[in-house]
Amino acid sequence: MGHANAEKLDNHDVLCVVCRVEMRPTSLMIAARRECYKGWTKEYEGYLMASGNKGKTDFICVDHQPEADPKGHEDKKGTLLYKTVAACGSLPCPNYVHSREVTCVVCTK
Numbered sequence: 001m002g003h004a005n006a007e008k009l010d011n012h013d014v015l016c017v018v019c020r021v022e023m024r025p026t027s028l029m030i031a032a033r034r035e036c037y038k039g040w041t042k043e044y045e046g047y048l049m050a051s052g053n054k055g056k057t058d059f060i061c062v063d064h065q066p067e068a069d070p071k072g073h074e075d076k077k078g079t080l081l082y083k084t085v086a087a088c089g090s091l092p093c094p095n096y097v098h099s100r101e102v103t104c105v106v107c108t109k
Helices: 003-009
Strands: 012-014 027-031 041-051 060-063 068-073 081-083 103-108
Touching: 027 060, 060 103
Parallel strands: none
Antiparallel strands: 012 068, 027 103, 041 060, 041 081, 041 103
């Protein structure tokens, strides 16, 4: 996700994607990868993101070219999404690169 695209997303509601593929009922999100394992189908790749809350948070894979709801441009002081940045020691390196944004891929089978 380039910085220009990120600017267009500021204070926009995030569009939600639901993967439903009748012939591939199992989905898997893999952090620190851009490709699926052999035998799996790549639905999309992107960046691992989460809210900036210090408490419990869920990590999601956001498409590398996300779209925003054009009707949802208003600062509602809601939860914001931030890219996850790797810190070696907390995460195994290689696979993760220290101080880099963590990529991800969503795969189905």
